[in-house]
Amino acid sequence: MPRRTPLYDAHRRLGARMVDFAGWEMPVQYKSVVSEHEAVRSAAGLFDVSHMGEVELTGPGALEAANRLLSNDLARSADGQAVYSGLLNERGGFVDDVVAYRFSPERILMCVNASNREKDFRWMTERTSGVKPINRSDDYAQLALQGPKAAAILQRKTAAALSSLRSYRFTEADVAGVPCILSRTGYTGEDGFELYCAPGKAEALWFALLDEGREEGLVPAGLGARDSLRTEMKFALYGNDIDEEHTPLEAGLGWIVKLDKGDFIGRAALERQKAEGVRRKLVGFELLESGVPRHGYSIVKDGTAAGVVTSGTFGPSVKKPIGIGYVPSELASEGSTFAVEIRGRPVAAKVVKTPFWKR
């Protein structure tokens, strides 16, 4: 029996097509993936991401405990800052990728992937002493309002001064009368916000925002558009592009690894990998012939298996078939060419600069 978010009825009423995603019954699209994708790039889209989980560390030592678990450095950030980070295993591989919200050194809230909610909570509980992680996943619904019109729409529904809330900063404020954690973050490459609220208030907030933004082109957007938008930005999707067997250094996420911050789980492995050199890298590529690269397709060079495609789609904004995949480091520089095997046929591809999409 798949789980449902508090917005399930709202999705049905809006005519969404529902799919199973990590055990959750989620809207994949309302009208069409491409139209929702384009709305987010040109106006705004509203996503239900309530399936994401939250784990909280509270009390003296919370920041230090989080910093032992995470690859990025919360000590270097300020209160009110959101920090993208790896939650790594001893081999440096991703247990998950998370966004950690620093309310204060004594309160850290981590947003985790839906597919990893239980695993992450267990992982953190087993490896944290002094502070006890609390699974807050059922206490929050999460809505993502994304797009160039997002700020204007949201501002009419809240007293919080959005013009002074910078990217990757958050605050607590009422939105349409609903108490929220209001974070200027997202997964689309557009300006936007993620709003965490009580599950019982999610539907009121959802429709208040949709009504407010309708005239400016705000539409409900599903997981299909979320995926094509993030792929055009080369934002990693856990389980596709990153997993326990791949490290942030391989995934091109070296910036979320702070080796100089003190010890954290996975650090020794990453130091070793850095010293020895990274052998494979996650690159963005486009196809030079027609076709669509997909997760799991082989990457071949001179007839020999060389890597694997981790994500791919026809990019609705870039209007090209684009993909993300791991290749040997010698094939990772911009302009390198290889082939993607599509139904037994090698299709030429070239490594390009990412993000694929720039406004």
Add this chain to the structure above:
Amino acid sequence: MAEYPQNLKYTKEHEWTRKEGTVVVVGITFHAQEELGDVVYVELPKLGSSITAGSPFGVIESTKAVSDLFAPVSGKVAKVNEALTAAPQTVNEDPYGAGWLIEVEPTDPGQVDKLLDAAAYQKLIQDKK
């Protein structure tokens, strides 16, 4: 747009066919394109190649999924819709018109008549829902 045009014959795999003189035009149904979502790529057979009823003759890809196209009849490919290479979304916009896929010279012209009529196909879809 009529979702189940009366003048067409259908397959359980959601292809439609239309006899035009000696050839059979093939496409996917309104229901099929709706299920697929935005079509981003269509892979069609070469001109002159042979296709076999019930076997895949091509591939259609939407933003999310890859699906086989199944031949409604056996025969030789007489024409392919080249316009879909540049504008695959035509399959969504006009599935029974400009979004056609191929024309086939059927080995057995009588084969088309054995396919589902509009009423039978419509019932198939409604039973599924």
